[in-house]
Amino acid sequence: MAKNLYEKVFDRHVVSRLSSGQYQVFIGLHLVHEVTSPQAFALLRDRGLKVKFPGRTFATVDHIIPTDIASRQRPLQDSLAEEMLQAIESNTKEHGVAFFGPHSGHQGVVHVIGPELGLTQPGMTIACGDSHTSTHGAFGSLAFGIGTSQVADILATGTMSLGRLKVRRIKVTGKLGAGVYAKDVILAIIRKLGVNGGVGFAYEYAGEAIEAMTMEQRMTLCNMSIEGGARIGYVNPDQVTFDYLKGREFSPKGADWDKAVEYWKSIASDADATFDDEVVIDGASLAPHVTWGITPAQSVAVNESIPAESDFIESERPLIREAYEYMSLEANQPIEGVKVDVVFIGSCTNGRLSDLQEAAKMVQGQTGKVASGVQALVVPGSEEVQKQAEALGLHKIFTDAGFEWREPGCSMCLAMNPDKLKNRQVSASTSNRNFKGRQGSPAGRTLLMSPVMAAAAALTGQVTDARKLFHLENKA
Amino acid sequence: MQATAAAIIESVSGRAVPLRGNDIDTDRIIPARFLRCVTFDGLGEHAFEDDRRGLAAKGEVHAFDKPEYQGAKILFANKNFGCGSSREHAPQSLMRWGIEGVVAESFAEIFFGNCVSLGIPCATVGEAAIGRLLAAAEADPAASWVLDVKAREIRGPITEPVTFLDGPRSQFLSGQWNPMSELLSHLTEVEQVASGLPYVSGKW
CATH class of the missing domain: 3.30.499.10 (Aconitase, domain 3)
Structure with a gap:
């Protein structure tokens, strides 16, 4: 039976059906930052638990970090920010989790560094204690923003409890005009469907205007899915995706690359896949x-x-x-x-x-x-x-x-x-x-x-x- | 977090605090500056801090500041409550202020999930019903209410049927609302699923 990407990827990651009827879902990439993780690490400590998949967990500092160079000297002037930075440094060290701190060459906004390192790949499940985790759906992954209790669940078990979503395909037709970008497309979508129009849905973005977008534009688009109420948004992986990923630090290499591309193609929505809803937007008519x-x-x-x-x-x-x-x-x-x-x-x-x-x-x-x-x-x-x-x-x-x-x-x-x-x-x-x-x-x-x-x-x-x-x- | 202290939740009883308005986001529930912390302690006093101050500056009083709603345990709200940021600090601050259950027209998804993990039942009702509930809580702040998870209703001066999502409802009724223990009980299966994924096993 024809399936869409959401169904294919979700099904491959289901571990068990929980007593509540929810699904226990394996999360293949867990991104961690300093604001929503300290209480989760504390919970693990209280329960004597270890991070289950430290090699699939990556951390950085982004929310509290000052952006003028002088203020980045340690200790940070804001003692609360310094305490949070120290907490993520010691928590990641204690649990053997990679931490991309300032001056590591890889520090940055968590949803910027995941893709640029090649950590974010098609067909993955991804979670982060941050609502804009939906960004990573640009690669054809299912990427969930979560709260701190779920951060703790994933740290301890590599899994979280999830219900199934419906899938709405949003087709953006035509060619965007000069000066019109993914930001304008997503603002127009949210204007049309409302800030809660996407509750209960995953958004699949498709159509000529989406296919023509660069990966960075697709990230902008998927990033704001949550502002439309959709917990996740995604774009089917294609040559644009593969070209972006090739040669990145954590991308598959050598003989694995071609096989990975075949796998990634296989998880895209089938041509005759069905959707719970469909919306069409005329991209050519959009203004900033x-x-x-x-x-x-x-x-x-x-x-x-x-x-x-x-x-x-x-x-x-x-x-x-x-x-x-x-x-x-x-x-x-x-x-x-x-x-x-x-x-x-x-x-x-x-x-x-x-x-x-x-x-x-x-x-x-x-x-x-x-x-x-x-x-x-x-x-x-x-x-x-x-x-x-x-x-x-x-x-x-x-x-x-x-x-x-x-x-x-x-x-x-x-x-x-x-x-x-x-x-x-x-x-x-x-x-x-x-x-x-x-x-x-x-x-x-x-x-x-x-x-x-x-x-x-x-x-x-x-x-x-x-x-x-x-x-x-x-x-x- | 109360992951080790999960308990059966069949109902929440107490007074109700009415909070009108659609799309109340988690930045409003707990402004970002209060997220500079490594524990959730002390967040209760900052719930709705900027909204409360903003109204006070105009000579008005936010419901969370009104003496008659101090100690309320059930929150009545409109559409898309808790939208925006995934910060669990938002339901943590409501919980620490005293809220143990919420009835609204609708909830944002991440906020809803965070509430389940904290053992805060969230029920939905239609637009007309929330209008009646808000009006009843405004008319009689001292009234006692019961948000009955088992019977799927909110009872007080008036009674309205409410909707709970089946999964979370059974989690509350079975005491399994924080899923970590159950997730931990399947670690062998977790490893099987993980090793079957090419990006984990490296076997493309």
Whole structure:
């Protein structure tokens, strides 16, 4: 019988049916960071348990790490952050787990380093105590964000308890226009299906626009599946996937490579596979998107105005009013022209090399600099991204234009480190969440957008259609 | 975490605290700055900290600050409660504030799973029913409620049928809501499955 990727991969990883009716599922790659793991390691210690598969467990530090070079000196100035860093260092050492710390050459946002090391591969089950683990689905893996109790379950047993999901195929047809990226596609999908539209579903992304995306674009897409309520999202592995993985540190080598590629092809959804639901999006008609509110579904195309309350059903209106008030924006106001104070280019959503390259390319073609009064941060997703970007001279392009070039980490995506908005500042951010207070100030305001749109906002000091500013036109 | 102390949970009894609003995310339940910790101790006092302060600045009072809801054990909420970050710190902070059960229109998936692991039953009801429950808890904060996992209902000044997912419900009723012990009992099978996967065995 024809099967989709979710069914094939899930079935191969089932260990047992638990008494609750849930499935015990083997997790082939467990990624660990400093925020959601210390209590799990403590639990193992309390119960006298060891990490069951230390060789399939990899750790780094990303959330709390400062991004200015002076502040990375040990001990960290924030004693709580230092305590967390020490905890993950000692926990991983005690259990024989690889830890990619600062200056290891591999430190970075956990969802950036997994793929770039070749740890993330098609057909795997992956888990991490972080909701954006869905990122790794870009390779055709099933990648679950989990809580700390489940981190402990996986550390101790290599497995977790899971129910089966339904699968919704989202087909994005056509060719994306110039200046339109995966970020715009996923914001448009979430706008259409809602922040809870994906609850109970895995999202399979398919169609011409997805097939044409690079792996880094597919990662951006899958990364924000969780913002649409879907715990996991994936793209079927193809030649783009294999080309990305070839030669990476943990990728299969030599004679194994060809066999691995055959295996990976075999786990893709069959041509006649069935799905529980299907949604079609016209990719060719999409424009750059910008969020205006306090959930990732509250977005508009850059050439649109903020919607009126009457555009929504009654039960959604209180949240729309709350968003107007919190953001100090009004119905029918064009999103273009909204002033920004801070620009953040980075995160597990958009902190990879190609994100920085696209933004730098636009900045380089301009004579102007970062607008007066605007602070613009560029935070590479990993030490490897930083190294490659610097080899290409991107840091110079950014700093010459008045951007700050930082060290790798999660930074202002969630502001657990010193990078925070102040008071009611408005941020043009390439991250994934525009929740109230998300970027470190309880009154801070976030507008989510692509790196190229964020670069445009940095130069003009306001939400700007990057296609116009950078003269991006569709080539016939 | 209470992995070693799993117990049968047939119901949760106590007063209820009403919290209106869709899409209340885990950053709002526990802002990220309070995640700078290596234990979950002390998170209870920071539940909804920024929402509470924000309302106080406007001269309003968040439900978690109202004297009449102190000590409440059941939380009533609207749609997509607990969306966003996977931080278990969110249900940990609610639990440490005193919440032992939640009734909402719907839950975000990771939050829901975290609650199961902590032994916090989460039940869903329709839009009209949650409206009645919220209104009842607002009208009479002192009312006693029972979230009955076994009978699948919430009983108080009014009674409404609720839905539990079958798997988690049986986990609560059997005391197996934290699955670690059962997962540990199958380690031989775990190794068999692992060694059959080419990326683990290296036998492509």
